[in-house]
Amino acid sequence: MMRADLRNLKDVRNIVAVMSGKGGVGKSFVSAALAIAFRELGYSVAILDADIHGPSIPWMLGVESGSMGASIDGSIVPLDVDGIAVASFELLLPSRESPIVWRGPLKTRAILELVSKTSWGYRDFMVVDMPPGTGDEHLTIAQFLKPFVKGAVLVLTPGDLVLHVVRKAREFLKGVGIDLLGAIVNMAYFRCPVCGTIHKIFGEYSAEDIQILAEIPIKPELAQAINRGEIIKYLKSFDRELLETFIEVAKKIASKVAPSTT
Numbered sequence: 001m002m003r004a005d006l007r008n009l010k011d012v013r014n015i016v017a018v019m020s021g022k023g024g025v026g027k028s029f030v031s032a033a034l035a036i037a038f039r040e041l042g043y044s045v046a047i048l049d050a051d052i053h054g055p056s057i058p059w060m061l062g063v064e065s066g067s068m069g070a071s072i073d074g075s076i077v078p079l080d081v082d083g084i085a086v087a088s089f090e091l092l093l094p095s096r097e098s099p100i101v102w103r104g105p106l107k108t109r110a111i112l113e114l115v116s117k118t119s120w121g122y123r124d125f126m127v128v129d130m131p132p133g134t135g136d137e138h139l140t141i142a143q144f145l146k147p148f149v150k151g152a153v154l155v156l157t158p159g160d161l162v163l164h165v166v167r168k169a170r171e172f173l174k175g176v177g178i179d180l181l182g183a184i185v186n187m188a189y190f191r192c193p194v195c196g197t198i199h200k201i202f203g204e205y206s207a208e209d210i211q212i213l214a215e216i217p218i219k220p221e222l223a224q225a226i227n228r229g230e231i232i233k234y235l236k237s238f239d240r241e242l243l244e245t246f247i248e249v250a251k252k253i254a255s256k257v258a259p260s261t262t
């Protein structure tokens with residue numbers, strides 16, 4: 001493991017790691033929405049895109065690639081997106097189409113380089129979009145960030161073998177000594193816009209043993225907004241209700257991890 005250089009993180013008060021058992025469940029969306037919610041509550045916020053497999057944080061926030069700068073002392077200056085400091089590997093690549101083909105250890109190293117070389121400044125909260133799964137790579141990243149991590153949020157979809165995923169996440173976090181703050185069930189249902197009937201597209205789920213922080217419906221308009229890179233505008237101007245849901249989650253997390261800042 002690379003030498004832990006944590007100087008740039010010294011003023012980051014609370015890191016919240018966003019995890020999932022697999023890709024495609026909405027982990028990046030939840031990370032972005034949570035950061036936006038913390039910002040709405042007046043906190044200073046950062047997002048670290050640590051999912052190098054498919055970095056989509058900049059994309060969702062409508063940021064072009066290759067736009068993170070370097071300062072005179074060689075450190076990386078995170079991008080400011082609506083008051084949120086964003087660092088992503090994607091922002092160091094020349095274009096969105098640049099493939100990232102590194103294998104495991106190199107990828108992990110790249111993420112640790114990114115986080116330690118970025119001048120984060122003072123942040124009440126940093127949301128980390130972790131890679132999907134709970135393997136070696138995750139362990140290295142989690143161990144590196146550990147001194148600042150106040151807890152993890154698990155993103156699930158109902159069909160996602162919920163009990164199994166929760167158990168694996170719990171085991172993983174126990175190994176690193178990080179608390180599981182709760183789960184966000186994404187794509188929990190679809191509400192028919194015509195008749196209001198709720199359809200549980202991915203079926204029912206039972207989640208004993210874990211606090212459900214929120215249930216987020218499937219929303220075609222949301223998917224489109226994400227694809228257009230307009231998640232901030234969508235949440236703030238078109239779907240205040242969804243933003244409020246994330247604000248409630250952000251409040252719950254803040255009261256659990258940082259009682260003094262609430």
Ligand SMILES: Nc1ncnc2c1ncn2[C@@H]1O[C@H](COP(=O)(O)OP(=O)(O)O)[C@@H](O)[C@H]1O
Nearest residue numbers: 023024025026027028029187217218219223226
């Ligand atoms: N609640 C939702 N309603 C509709 N589409 C969603 C929802 N959550 C996520 N999506 C869409 O699903 C896809 C996967 O989401 P993403 O956040 O990229 O997943 P992950 O980071 O877990 O791979 C994206 O195209 C996103 O727009």
Ligand SMILES: [Mg+2]
Nearest residue numbers: 027028051056
């Ligand atoms: Mg993602």
